[in-house]
Amino acid sequence: MTSKLRERSRKIHCKKFTFVIYSNQKLQTFPKLGEIMKISLKDVALHCNLSISTVSRALNGDYGVKNKTRVQVLEAANALGYVPNLAAKELVRQKSELIGILLEDSDFEARPAFFELLPYINKTLASYNYRAIIYTIRSHNYSRGELNDILNFRNLSGCILLSVFRADHPIYEDLKEMNHPAVVLESSTLTRFCSNINTDENMGAYMATRYLIDCGHRRIGFVNGPECFEISRERLEGFRRATEEAHLTVEDTPVFWSDYTGNGGNESAHQLLHLNPTITAIFFANDLMAMGAISSLAEKGVLVPEHLSVIGYDGLFVGKYYNPPLASIVIDNPAIGIKAAEMLLELINGGSGKTIRLTPSLFKGNSVKPI
Amino acid sequence: MTSKLRERSRKIHCKKFTFVIYSNQKLQTFPKLGEIMKISLKDVALHCNLSISTVSRALNGDYGVKNKTRVQVLEAANALGYVPNLAAKELVRQKSELIGILLEDSDFEARPAFFELLPYINKTLASYNYRAIIYTIRSHNYSRGELNDILNFRNLSGCILLSVFRADHPIYEDLKEMNHPAVVLESSTLTRFCSNINTDENMGAYMATRYLIDCGHRRIGFVNGPECFEISRERLEGFRRATEEAHLTVEDTPVFWSDYTGNGGNESAHQLLHLNPTITAIFFANDLMAMGAISSLAEKGVLVPEHLSVIGYDGLFVGKYYNPPLASIVIDNPAIGIKAAEMLLELINGGSGKTIRLTPSLFKGNSVKPI
DNA sequence: GTGAAAGCGCTAACAC
DNA sequence: GTGTTAGCGCTTTCAC
Numbered sequence: 001m002t003s004k005l006r007e008r009s010r011k012i013h014c015k016k017f018t019f020v021i022y023s024n025q026k027l028q029t030f031p032k033l034g035e036i037m038k039i040s041l042k043d044v045a046l047h048c049n050l051s052i053s054t055v056s057r058a059l060n061g062d063y064g065v066k067n068k069t070r071v072q073v074l075e076a077a078n079a080l081g082y083v084p085n086l087a088a089k090e091l092v093r094q095k096s097e098l099i100g101i102l103l104e105d106s107d108f109e110a111r112p113a114f115f116e117l118l119p120y121i122n123k124t125l126a127s128y129n130y131r132a133i134i135y136t137i138r139s140h141n142y143s144r145g146e147l148n149d150i151l152n153f154r155n156l157s158g159c160i161l162l163s164v165f166r167a168d169h170p171i172y173e174d175l176k177e178m179n180h181p182a183v184v185l186e187s188s189t190l191t192r193f194c195s196n197i198n199t200d201e202n203m204g205a206y207m208a209t210r211y212l213i214d215c216g217h218r219r220i221g222f223v224n225g226p227e228c229f230e231i232s233r234e235r236l237e238g239f240r241r242a243t244e245e246a247h248l249t250v251e252d253t254p255v256f257w258s259d260y261t262g263n264g265g266n267e268s269a270h271q272l273l274h275l276n277p278t279i280t281a282i283f284f285a286n287d288l289m290a291m292g293a294i295s296s297l298a299e300k301g302v303l304v305p306e307h308l309s310v311i312g313y314d315g316l317f318v319g320k321y322y323n324p325p326l327a328s329i330v331i332d333n334p335a336i337g338i339k340a341a342e343m344l345l346e347l348i349n350g351g352s353g354k355t356i357r358l359t360p361s362l363f364k365g366n367s368v369k370p371i
Numbered sequence: 372m373t374s375k376l377r378e379r380s381r382k383i384h385c386k387k388f389t390f391v392i393y394s395n396q397k398l399q400t401f402p403k404l405g406e407i408m409k410i411s412l413k414d415v416a417l418h419c420n421l422s423i424s425t426v427s428r429a430l431n432g433d434y435g436v437k438n439k440t441r442v443q444v445l446e447a448a449n450a451l452g453y454v455p456n457l458a459a460k461e462l463v464r465q466k467s468e469l470i471g472i473l474l475e476d477s478d479f480e481a482r483p484a485f486f487e488l489l490p491y492i493n494k495t496l497a498s499y500n501y502r503a504i505i506y507t508i509r510s511h512n513y514s515r516g517e518l519n520d521i522l523n524f525r526n527l528s529g530c531i532l533l534s535v536f537r538a539d540h541p542i543y544e545d546l547k548e549m550n551h552p553a554v555v556l557e558s559s560t561l562t563r564f565c566s567n568i569n570t571d572e573n574m575g576a577y578m579a580t581r582y583l584i585d586c587g588h589r590r591i592g593f594v595n596g597p598e599c600f601e602i603s604r605e606r607l608e609g610f611r612r613a614t615e616e617a618h619l620t621v622e623d624t625p626v627f628w629s630d631y632t633g634n635g636g637n638e639s640a641h642q643l644l645h646l647n648p649t650i651t652a653i654f655f656a657n658d659l660m661a662m663g664a665i666s667s668l669a670e671k672g673v674l675v676p677e678h679l680s681v682i683g684y685d686g687l688f689v690g691k692y693y694n695p696p697l698a699s700i701v702i703d704n705p706a707i708g709i710k711a712a713e714m715l716l717e718l719i720n721g722g723s724g725k726t727i728r729l730t731p732s733l734f735k736g737n738s739v740k741p742i
Numbered sequence: 743g744t745g746a747a748a749g750c751g752c753t754a755a756c757a758c
Numbered sequence: 759g760t761g762t763t764a765g766c767g768c769t770t771t772c773a774c
Contacts, residue, residue: 052769066744134502
């Protein structure tokens with residue numbers, strides 16, 4: 001022990017411990033009254049008679065540390081209850097193991113499925129020792145550059161755009177110019193640093209429509225979400241692809257633009273049925289609208305599937321407990337969550353942006369009846 | 372400008388800018404090729420011909436800065452795109468504006484309501500400039516002290532226990548001994564540093580049962596959650612309070628312990644009806660179990676509310692779109708989320724732990740029929 | 743294989 | 759009202 005180290009040693013012992021006694025391999029510490037001081041690398045170093053740098057290397061698993069030393073350090077760190085200070089680490093490394101999760105400020109009811117994603121994203125990130133930090137993005141009054149600032153504040157390693165914004169939201173512009181890793185859902189934004197993962201919406205809508213057609217329905221309504229979302233447009237394409245393939249006329253396959261909410265779906269369905277009373281089936285662009293419609297129609301005596309067949313989209317997990325169990329296009333949210341996190345980690349490790357497109361599956365709930 | 376500052380000035384200009392030209396009030400910067408260097412306090416200081424500490428004071432709104440200076444600093448910081456480095460700030464302040472949100476690792480289906488809370492917690496925290504960082508807590512193999520380590524790693528200002536753990540989960544012990552601010556939901560853990568917010572479960576269960584009784588039901592089943600949760604026990608007390616008050620016998624008011632999942636509710640309901648065929652109403656301790664039961668019973672010809680009245684608990688927002696709209700005890704999740712965040716901030720600002728108990732409300736969905 | 747020392751960007755105590 | 763200085767706890771050269 002150098003004299004300088006010894007000198008500091010006394011000082012620090014006074015600061016954090018009254019006594020430090022090694023006896024029978026058992027380390028006893030007596031923290032001062034009041035708050036318990038946090039143990040730093042320095043404390044571990046002092047107890048091991050080693051320098052801070054050696055302790056750091058030992059703890060980080062670096063080369064150039066004698067095995068015996070490493071074991072000694074590990075034991076001391078454990079005994080003292082050492083917890084690294086990530087702020088210090090991040091300051092010097094100029095990066096953090098933090099991932100920004102970006103939510104729209106007001107999309108709760110409209111996008112319940114996203115909250116099915118979060119636990120999976122978080123777990124996947126955690127398994128690589130990354131943590132998720134949540135930010136809220138304004139749908140309106142967002143100004144260019146906010147995204148960059150968010151990333152810079154805490155030197156985030158990257159971000160995941162969990163909400164879907166309207167296609168002309170400026171955040172997509174920020175995303176295109178940004179050189180931090182990012183993953184977006186249900187958007188086709190793709191750059192060197194930005195991957196995207198989405199399901200084949202066109203295919204999903206086609207599958208739903210096709211299922212209704214295969215069940216014998218020839219007059220089918222489509223209640224879509226707002227036109228300003230990419231996904232709404234793609235779902236319309238899929239719907240049209242299926243109806244044209246089956247040579248259904250546009251008159252027999254009316255389309256309504258709604259808003260992805262339960263009430264919106266309900267209102268659109270009533271309007272649709274009022275204007276097109278011969279309709280035998282409706283395809284809703286999400287489960288919430290389907291549920292809103294079914295429950296309200298039932299009260300007016302229109303029963304699903306007896307009088308009207310209904311299929312939704314999203315495959316919300318509550319759908320299978322719906323009455324009747326709601327036919328739907330199932331998006332595998334756990335898979336998307338896990339994949340999104342993995343794609344981001346890939347980008348962080350130097351990978352290039354890429355696109356993953358999953359194919360949704362069909363859940364044949366009893367809300368659709370063959371005719 | 373002191374000579375020392377001037378010296379550093381040259382160095383830094385070389386590092387981050389090729390030219391820095393003020394002309395017509397417009398600041399033009401030419402970052403070097405490749406990555407754009409981040410702007411630090413030092414850069415702002417140099418451009419203003421001020422010391423770092425003055426710039427820091429100006430930016431932090433401290434006293435002792437001439438107004439003209441402050442304006443100059445603010446403008447320069449803005450023009451240069453200065454973003455503070457929070458890791459540095461946290462390192463020196465020994466605390467962060469970070470709140471840990473603790474989720475159980477596997478409670479997704481069982482607790483969908485918690486994901487109704489998160490957006491509100493996050494928004495409230497954000498309005499005080501705090502951020503939420505998500506941690507997953509293991510239901511099993513959790514070892515004492517993990518919570519403390521989580522708080523210490525990043526010098527979190529506090530944490531919110533968003534999931535409800537079984538009453539004997541060791542995290543509650545950690546919580547009791549911890550001296551960091553914490554807020555727990557649906558638990559009565561209360562210390563100097565730990566507040567709790569919950570709804571009056573006894574009252575909620577009483578209200579649900581009482582509603583059934585008021586509708587004329589005299590033989591009422593109760594499908595509860597697992598006994599290991601505090602809330603299950605309290606809900607049972609409320610149920611019993613109502614049945615005893617109405618002088619219903621224990622035979623006419625059978626209780627089943629289930630698991631808060633859709634399938635569990637379904638199975639328990641079938642068992643309950645099989646053993647007690649004269650039952651006219653069932654109170655489920657959460658909406659998910661109620662939905663699972665209703666949808667499955669409907670397929671067997673047992674219709675709600677025609678043949679059986681059902682009331683749930685939680686007031687999930689999808690409940691009002693259920694078929695029939697599900698009567699339930701509504702827990703005001705937005706209020707709880709906002710309140711939880713506010714209570715935590717109170718603790719952080721030196722307040723003492725306290726208890727808030729909200730009274731739930733009754734949603735009279737059509738799933739209950741008077742007889 | 744280990745130690746000394748510099749410095750990440752910031753705050754705060756102390757000069758002046 | 760402003761500048762100087764000493765760290766916060768850590769990683770990372772560079773010596774030895």
